[in-house]
Amino acid sequence: MRQYVLILYNESQTLLLGANLAKVCVLGCIFYLHGNIGSGKTTLCRGFLKALGYTKYVKSPTYTLVEFYSLSNKHIYHIDLYRLHSKDELINMGIYDCFDNKSILLIEWPKLEVDCLPNPDISISIDYYKHETYRQVVIVTCSNIGQIIVNTALHAGYFEYEVKK
Ligand SMILES: Nc1ncnc2c1ncn2[C@@H]1O[C@H](COP(=O)(O)OP(=O)(O)OP(=O)(O)O)[C@@H](O)[C@H]1O
Ligand SMILES: [Mg+2]
Structure with a gap:
């Protein structure tokens, strides 16, 4: 388990992080996405889905609860x-x-208190602060595969980040 801390200065960087994660993501990988309303969870998913070839508008699943995609041989x-x-x-x-076990899950607002979600491989928390526009992101890798994915994605994106063990 490792923690990566980075700053995303604008929406494009959030999209890029999502895209980089998608490009190295494997089937069965589970992402938890934490963060307040408007922090950028859906934006990150948008980057993820577009990188896998989705060309339409990525809807927020806030009301539908689930949106399903079949892209690049991945569910x-x-x-x-x-x-x-x-x-x-x-x-x-x-x-x-x-x-x-073979689909990729991107879960916004994982409700841990109901205790019936599978454990994540990668848990991402996005924070923002009053009067600031950037986002601070903490990524925790919870499995070996999660760690490989995050390491590769961050290297590929020229992000500056700090690693905490
Ligand atoms: N790194 C960033 N810096 C500044 N603005 C950003 C950044 N990333 C995303 N945004 C903007 O913040 C907003 C985030 O909205 P988004 O729907 O992604 O949030 P969310 O976390 O999914 O919210 P909700 O909890 O309501 O689902 C968008 O307007 C997006 O353009
Ligand atoms: Mg959202």
Whole structure:
């Protein structure tokens, strides 16, 4: 498990981080995306999906809860759990259909308190501060494959980052 801390100065950098992660991501990889409303979670997913060839507008799944994509021979579920509050609600939305070990999951607002989500490979937290426009990002790798993906993605993007073990 390793922590990477970096600053994303504008939307393009958030899109680029998403794109770089997508280019080296493998099937079955699970991302948790933490951060307040408007921090940039969906923006990162937009960069991710576009890098895999999606050309239309990437909708936020805030209301639909799940958006499914089949791109470059990969199945991707983009999930937003903001509006859900219990394990029953998660079951009713059919979340278990998404956990098939071979799809990539991008989960905004992972609700850890309901305790029925699979563990992530990569957990990303995006923060922003009053009167500032940049985003501070903390990426925690929670598996070996997660670490390889993040290392490669950050190197490829010329991001400046700090590693904390
Ligand atoms: N690094 C950045 N610097 C400045 N602005 C950014 C950066 N990354 C994204 N943004 C902007 O911040 C906003 C983020 O909106 P987005 O929908 O991605 O947030 P979100 O975290 O998914 O919110 P929600 O919790 O409501 O789903 C967008 O307007 C985007 O252009
Ligand atoms: Mg969002």
